[in-house]
Amino acid sequence: MANDSRILIVDDELGPREALRMILRDDYQVAVAASGKEALDCFARTEYDLVILDIRMPDINGVDLLAEVKKKAPDTEVVMITAYASVETATKALRYGALDYLIKPFDRASVQNVVEKGLIRRDNNRFIKNKLKELQLANKTLEEEVEYAYKNIQSHYSETVSSLVAAVDAKDAYTKGHQERIAKLAQLIGQNVGFSAEELELIKQAAILHDIGKIGVPESILMKQDTLTDEEYAIIKKHPVIGAEILSPVQFLKEVVPLVLYHHERFDGKGYPQGLKGSQIPLSARVICITDAVDAMLSNRPYSHAKTVEKVKEELLRCSETHFDPQLVDVILKNELLAIYLLLVEKDRRQFPQYRG
Numbered sequence: 042m043a044n045d046s047r048i049l050i051v052d053d054e055l056g057p058r059e060a061l062r063m064i065l066r067d068d069y070q071v072a073v074a075a076s077g078k079e080a081l082d083c084f085a086r087t088e089y090d091l092v093i094l095d096i097r098m099p100d101i102n103g104v105d106l107l108a109e110v111k112k113k114a115p116d117t118e119v120v121m122i123t124a125y126a127s128v129e130t131a132t133k134a135l136r137y138g139a140l141d142y143l144i145k146p147f148d149r150a151s152v153q154n155v156v157e158k159g160l161i162r163r164d165n166n167r168f169i170k171n172k173l174k175e176l177q178l179a180n181k182t183l184e185e186e187v188e189y190a191y192k193n194i195q196s197h198y199s200e201t202v203s204s205l206v207a208a209v210d211a212k213d214a215y216t217k218g219h220q221e222r223i224a225k226l227a228q229l230i231g232q233n234v235g236f237s238a239e240e241l242e243l244i245k246q247a248a249i250l251h252d253i254g255k256i257g258v259p260e261s262i263l264m265k266q267d268t269l270t271d272e273e274y275a276i277i278k279k280h281p282v283i284g285a286e287i288l289s290p291v292q293f294l295k296e297v298v299p300l301v302l303y304h305h306e307r308f309d310g311k312g313y314p315q316g317l318k319g320s321q322i323p324l325s326a327r328v329i330c331i332t333d334a335v336d337a338m339l340s341n342r343p344y345s346h347a348k349t350v351e352k353v354k355e356e357l358l359r360c361s362e363t364h365f366d367p368q369l370v371d372v373i374l375k376n377e378l379l380a381i382y383l384l385l386v387e388k389d390r391r392q393f394p395q396y397r398g
């Protein structure tokens with residue numbers, strides 16, 4: 042047993058206190074206290090590995106002192122001292138966390154055995170705690186590394202997604218800037234229907250990414266001047282699903298996925314890919330749908346010339362409740378959002394000469 046283990050003997054009676062000290066002093070660092078109060082003073086100054094504590098003392102009850110010791114130093118082992126008459130109290134002390142009890146008068150072997158047992162338990166507990174600390178530290182480091190790697194993957198994926206958006210823009214010159222423009226209109230509508238700051242950010246991301254699935258549609262179809270064949274139209278109609286598949290692995294874009302997937306659903310259920318109807322379609326997807334159509338109507342397309350604002354308004358009313366959510370048509374018309382939108386994209390219109398308001 043290591044000589045530097047510290048033991049405190051607490052007993053108000055000189056006889057047992059000294060007897061214990063004599064048994065232990067050659068092997069351990071032994072201190073003595075003649076009262077509960079003196080023991081607490083010792084504890085305030087020094088840490089002990091083991092305390093031998095008399096149950097009956099005039100100032101502080103031994104069981105109360107045991108509780109106090111365990112509160113201040115939970116790892117310190119405590120052995121209670123008792124007479125035959127109070128074995129019941131000693132048993133109670135065990136329930137409060139004491140290691141064992143010694144019955145007066147002591148015999149050398151019992152004292153040495155119980156102290157050795159206490160110090161072994163103390164060492165084991167210390168070893169387990171240190172191991173636990175090491176594991177927690179290693180775990181924290183591992184968590185940090187995983188988080189860093191995860192952020193790295195997300196960041197690379199985000200860059201890839203941006204490249205894909207740029208690739209779609211490059212494929213279809215007519216849609217260049219379309220995503221950023223409809224993001225502005227979608228946010229305008231969102232503000233007017235009471236979207237939170239988080240919902241406005243979400244719809245902005247969805248608007249920018251909504252057509253990312255066009256990366257999977259051949260350029261010859263995207264740029265075709267003539268009417269599309271049924272087969273070509275079927276290919277175009279796959280782009281919301283392709284877009285959702287591209288974005289699904291990105292954790293931070295998971296709420297964008299349904300908006301991309303459903304941006305071609307119609308209010309009357311005749312849209313695609315799933316033919317969802319009315320409130321089955323997420324409100325933000327209904328917003329993307331109407332902004333997508335508004336910007337397309339206000340732009341020159343391979344298959345149609347840009348419409349005037351008045352014509353767009355007529356078209357919105359004509360398609361209210363069929364193509365578009367009537368609540369959103371109302372919001373756009375009552376708040377003159379088309380006029381505000383055109384002011385917002387003024388710079389954009391100058392950059393794209395084919396764009397007509």
Ligand SMILES: [Fe+2]
Nearest residue numbers: 251252304305
């Ligand atoms: Fe689309």
